Amino acid sequence: xxxxxxxxxxxxxxxxLSTTSAVLGWDQETGLPPAAVPYRAAxxxxxxxxxxxxxxxxxxxxxxxxxxxxxxxSPTTSANLREFRHHFDRATxxxxxxxxxxxxxxxxxxxxxGEARSKSDFSLxxxxxxxxxxxxxxxxxxxxxxxxxxxxxLENYERGARTSDVVRIFDxxxxxxxxxxxxxxxxxxxxxxxxLHGYYPIIAQQTLNAEIAExxxxxxxxxxxxxVAHPFCTHLGPRDTRLTTRYxxxxxxxxLFGVLHEAGHGMYDQGLPESEHGLxxxxxxxxxxxxxxxxxxxxxxxxxxxxxxxxxxxxxxLFPNLQKVSLHDFLRTINRATYSPIRVEADExxxxxxxxxRFDLERRMLRGELAVKDIPAAWNEAFEALFGFLPPxxxxxxxxxxxxxxxxxxxxxxxTLGNLNAAQLFHTAQQDLRIAAxxxxxxxAPLLKWMQDNIHAAGSTLFPQDLMRQATGEPTNPQxxxxxxxxxxxxxxxx
Amino acid sequence: xxxxxxxxxxxxxxxxLSTTSAVLGWDQETGLPPAAVPYRAAxxxxxxxxxxxxxxxxxxxxxxxxxxxxxxxSPTTSANLREFRHHFDRATxxxxxxxxxxxxxxxxxxxxxGEARSKSDFSLxxxxxxxxxxxxxxxxxxxxxxxxxxxxxLENYERGARTSDVVRIFDxxxxxxxxxxxxxxxxxxxxxxxxLHGYYPIIAQQTLNAEIAExxxxxxxxxxxxxVAHPFCTHLGPRDTRLTTRYxxxxxxxxLFGVLHEAGHGMYDQGLPESEHGLxxxxxxxxxxxxxxxxxxxxxxxxxxxxxxxxxxxxxxLFPNLQKVSLHDFLRTINRATYSPIRVEADExxxxxxxxxRFDLERRMLRGELAVKDIPAAWNEAFEALFGFLPPxxxxxxxxxxxxxxxxxxxxxxxTLGNLNAAQLFHTAQQDLRIAAxxxxxxxAPLLKWMQDNIHAAGSTLFPQDLMRQATGEPTNPQxxxxxxxxxxxxxxxx
Numbered sequence: 001x002x003x004x005x006x007x008x009x010x011x012x013x014x015x016x017l018s019t020t021s022a023v024l025g026w027d028q029e030t031g032l033p034p035a036a037v038p039y040r041a042a043x044x045x046x047x048x049x050x051x052x053x054x055x056x057x058x059x060x061x062x063x064x065x066x067x068x069x070x071x072x073x074s075p076t077t078s079a080n081l082r083e084f085r086h087h088f089d090r091a092t093x094x095x096x097x098x099x100x101x102x103x104x105x106x107x108x109x110x111x112x113x114g115e116a117r118s119k120s121d122f123s124l125x126x127x128x129x130x131x132x133x134x135x136x137x138x139x140x141x142x143x144x145x146x147x148x149x150x151x152x153x154l155e156n157y158e159r160g161a162r163t164s165d166v167v168r169i170f171d172x173x174x175x176x177x178x179x180x181x182x183x184x185x186x187x188x189x190x191x192x193x194x195x196l197h198g199y200y201p202i203i204a205q206q207t208l209n210a211e212i213a214e215x216x217x218x219x220x221x222x223x224x225x226x227x228v229a230h231p232f233c234t235h236l237g238p239r240d241t242r243l244t245t246r247y248x249x250x251x252x253x254x255x256l257f258g259v260l261h262e263a264g265h266g267m268y269d270q271g272l273p274e275s276e277h278g279l280x281x282x283x284x285x286x287x288x289x290x291x292x293x294x295x296x297x298x299x300x301x302x303x304x305x306x307x308x309x310x311x312x313x314x315x316x317x318l319f320p321n322l323q324k325v326s327l328h329d330f331l332r333t334i335n336r337a338t339y340s341p342i343r344v345e346a347d348e349x350x351x352x353x354x355x356x357x358r359f360d361l362e363r364r365m366l367r368g369e370l371a372v373k374d375i376p377a378a379w380n381e382a383f384e385a386l387f388g389f390l391p392p393x394x395x396x397x398x399x400x401x402x403x404x405x406x407x408x409x410x411x412x413x414x415x416t417l418g419n420l421n422a423a424q425l426f427h428t429a430q431q432d433l434r435i436a437a438x439x440x441x442x443x444x445a446p447l448l449k450w451m452q453d454n455i456h457a458a459g460s461t462l463f464p465q466d467l468m469r470q471a472t473g474e475p476t477n478p479q480x481x482x483x484x485x486x487x488x489x490x491x492x493x494x495x
Numbered sequence: 496x497x498x499x500x501x502x503x504x505x506x507x508x509x510x511x512l513s514t515t516s517a518v519l520g521w522d523q524e525t526g527l528p529p530a531a532v533p534y535r536a537a538x539x540x541x542x543x544x545x546x547x548x549x550x551x552x553x554x555x556x557x558x559x560x561x562x563x564x565x566x567x568x569s570p571t572t573s574a575n576l577r578e579f580r581h582h583f584d585r586a587t588x589x590x591x592x593x594x595x596x597x598x599x600x601x602x603x604x605x606x607x608x609g610e611a612r613s614k615s616d617f618s619l620x621x622x623x624x625x626x627x628x629x630x631x632x633x634x635x636x637x638x639x640x641x642x643x644x645x646x647x648x649l650e651n652y653e654r655g656a657r658t659s660d661v662v663r664i665f666d667x668x669x670x671x672x673x674x675x676x677x678x679x680x681x682x683x684x685x686x687x688x689x690x691l692h693g694y695y696p697i698i699a700q701q702t703l704n705a706e707i708a709e710x711x712x713x714x715x716x717x718x719x720x721x722x723v724a725h726p727f728c729t730h731l732g733p734r735d736t737r738l739t740t741r742y743x744x745x746x747x748x749x750x751l752f753g754v755l756h757e758a759g760h761g762m763y764d765q766g767l768p769e770s771e772h773g774l775x776x777x778x779x780x781x782x783x784x785x786x787x788x789x790x791x792x793x794x795x796x797x798x799x800x801x802x803x804x805x806x807x808x809x810x811x812x813l814f815p816n817l818q819k820v821s822l823h824d825f826l827r828t829i830n831r832a833t834y835s836p837i838r839v840e841a842d843e844x845x846x847x848x849x850x851x852x853r854f855d856l857e858r859r860m861l862r863g864e865l866a867v868k869d870i871p872a873a874w875n876e877a878f879e880a881l882f883g884f885l886p887p888x889x890x891x892x893x894x895x896x897x898x899x900x901x902x903x904x905x906x907x908x909x910x911t912l913g914n915l916n917a918a919q920l921f922h923t924a925q926q927d928l929r930i931a932a933x934x935x936x937x938x939x940a941p942l943l944k945w946m947q948d949n950i951h952a953a954g955s956t957l958f959p960q961d962l963m964r965q966a967t968g969e970p971t972n973p974q975x976x977x978x979x980x981x982x983x984x985x986x987x988x989x990x
Contacts, residue, residue: 016537023519027522031735033717033719033735043514043515220528237531257874416608
């Protein structure tokens with residue numbers, strides 16, 4: 001297996017470059033001086049180029065070919081070779097200028113998007129999106145696809161997935177979801193929206209967030225929590241996983257659920273086998289699985305009654321304003337369904353409607369059926385059909401998300417896959433009576449252990465749908481998510 | 496000039512790597528999760544290796560040789576070629592094992608030094624210092640020197656400088672300084688040390704620091720100010736210069752003078768010609784010039800009467816505690832001279848004594864006249880001769896500084912060169928009546944403009960002493976510093 005070991009050495013060298021690039025990306029989001037954006041773009045483009053060069057180099061190709069000629073010594077080796085080959089073929093068919101142009105454009109586009117959103121002026125972002133869409137189509141053509149360009153991009157995020165599978169899954173629950181969300185919104189109307197309104201000092205929010213993040217299992221010695229405008233989680237190498245959130249002085253739940261969500265991502269990263277760092281077996285498998293972990297901790301754990309039976313007294317302790325709110329009313333408030341124009345503010349019951357809209361628009365953009373200039377109108381039309389009202393402006397419509405500015409076309413569908421996977425994994429884990437009993441007492445360590453054993457430890461050795469099959473007995477099935485939403489929003493006993 | 500342009504392209508590529516490495520270093524100091532230290536070391540070692548490889552590569556050598564064969568199109572080109580050649584020869588004459596051993600030893604030595612200092616036990620650090628000294632001597636031998644090994648190391652920090660020049664400069668003011676500092680300490684004894692003692696909220700300190708930094712000309716759109724244990728300034732590329740400071744709740748001047756000092760460094764970095772970034776003509780020229788800028792803004796500007804006539808009302812506004820302290824008493828307090836065993840706590844009047852001590856010891860160590868085991872005794876003997884008392888222990892004596900543990904032999908003398916240069920540059924600039932008149936009203940924009948035109952814009956095109964000659968009409972002359980100290984500490988009209 002000496003060629004395989006050579007290949008692993010090259011892969012670990014690539015990981016040094018990609019984690020370095022991730023540090024630069026984290027820094028850009030958390031506090032890069034505004035005037036430094038162009039040079040940061042140059043640094044990131046250079047590193048992307050170096051990564052691409054290494055991943056497509058002669059030594060890499062030779063090591064890969066030689067390793068493939070050896071007899072694999074384990075299923076992990078076979079899986080790694082499968083993934084190495086896949087990524088090598090994908091990387092070698094892209095010319096270097098395309099890779100560098102993508103990095104550079106998206107760094108500039110991110111800044112332009114920020115300005116466009118703040119001014120609600122789509123025209124400031126449109127030319128960048130044109131370029132990014134063109135680059136995405138060129139990539140899709142080079143990578144190839146059987147049915148539609150979206151396939152080629154989806155494969156980046158969800159190995160082995162086909163657009164048609166996603167369409168089938170989404171179609172099978174869109175109608176139920178639309179009905180369910182409408183009922184949830186109607187039922188929630190009797191819960192006043194401003195029950196929690198008060199003053200929540202940021203330092204107290206940070207205290208609660210850190211205590212909760214640590215208690216559910218996020219290792220703060222191997223991570224940190226920072227403040228940004230658009231929260232995310234990033235993994236900068238072994239034992240360096242960084243969460244971000246944003247604070248509202250009048251509502252502590254916004255930063256807290258942000259932290260729970262990102263900690264879900266972070267605990268997946270912290271649960272990846274460190275000895276496999278830099279190899280597929282040490283990498284997260286897909287966005288749909290990643291998002292299952294964030295949603296599980298944010299929603300299935302973080303919005304549940306047992307969780308708050310434990311944590312509500314602490315919250316009341318930190319925020320005297322809550323003394324006037326009963327636990328029952330608190331739970332009703334954090335599980336209140338309303339229609340919002342903003343995806344990231346959407347509740348569980350309505351969230352996936354936002355995804356269905358974006359999934360449809362992106363497929364049309366990529367197929368050339370929707371021009372960039374027509375996006376605002378198409379967005380508003382689709383939004384009105386799903387939600388029954390129009391977004392107030394483009395800042396609250398087609399400009400609300402950062403993803404396109406980062407070249408992340410094909411990405412959104414994985415959020416809903418994540419929601420569906422979360423419900424299915426939570427349901428399966430809860431079949432273990434010991435896990436369920438602990439969970440009822442808000443002891444989530446056994447639940448995390450189950451995720452570590454059944455999801456995190458696998459790295460990318462299985463395709464996401466095979467991992468779901470192995471962990472739960474079946475591929476992604478939307479019925480668990482629907483059952484969860486019904487239980488939470490349409491019964492008198494929201495769990 | 497096509498070979499020269501090729502060389503510049505390689506140099507700009509190296510700058511992308513070195514600024515990336517600087518981002519990782521900044522991140523390590525400002526908030527790396529503790530468990531991530533080993534992986535960060537691996538990332539930094541990898542980048543160092545890449546930088547070294549590129550700087551000593553065949554393409555680099557060929558471009559350099561071909562560029563040298565061309566006719567330079569400008570003095571800047573000639574200067575850049577001179578510097579490129581110097582650094583290439585220095586980098587290529589070190590065998591790889593020496594470079595690796597230095598990195599390895601200094602990483603171990605830093606940890607050992609930390610432990611030795613905390614236990615005040617020199618024997619824990621001594622074997623590491625033996626090795627570092629041996630490595631430094633081997634490097635000096637490989638780099639070559641005319642008079643003594645210190646020359647070869649000094650050249651790393653102060654291009655074109657000779658130890659004998661430094662000796663001549665230091666010798667010419669040591670006696671005056673010793674006398675002057677003793678008188679200053681005696682006169683200051685009547686100023687109570689705790690006049691400013693009070694409660695200074697960090698947020699108010701940050702407000703004042705940012706207002707002052709911006710008002711003296713540090714561009715916060717192209718920089719930021721963070722909090723660390725050991726303050727520094729780092730330049731992460733064009734328009735990205737980061738200052739750090741530390742806060743004491745009972746004394747706002749500590750963080751403020753830290754910011755003024757680092758902002759002096761930062762404004763030099765921000766004043767380097769951006770079009771020359773990555774080339775010698777776009778790099779800071781030496782530590783002695785860099786330190787002249789930090790000392791100028793910290794001491795000549797930041798501790799002056801005109802400066803505080805403008806800023807003291809604002810400080811009183813932010814810190815009600817100061818209402819009971821007159822401007823006169825405030826100025827006496829921030830310009831109070833005392834003997835401290837610790838260099839970084841020393842005031843202007845006594846600081847350079849700490850450097851004279853280290854300079855002499857280092858030269859004797861490098862010439863083999865002072866054995867490592869004898870350093871504590873030699874330190875204490877020299878300290879007593881200069882200060883009139885013994886350090887309480889080695890932690891407050893020969894173990895106080897991190898520099899040797901990082902292999903930074905030859906570094907200390909540049910601090911005093913910086914102090915001398917600061918006084919000389921300030922004196923020269925003030926000869927311009929418009930600058931002096933503005934300064935008297937605490938308008939420092941013309942002073943900064945003078946530094947930009949006469950110091951920053953030159954990058955590394957001139958040797959530091961030639962730059963001093965061009966800017967002030969003479970090489971470093973300690974009389975300006977002595978005159979400044981006399982005016983500040985020994986008259987009844989401290990400016």
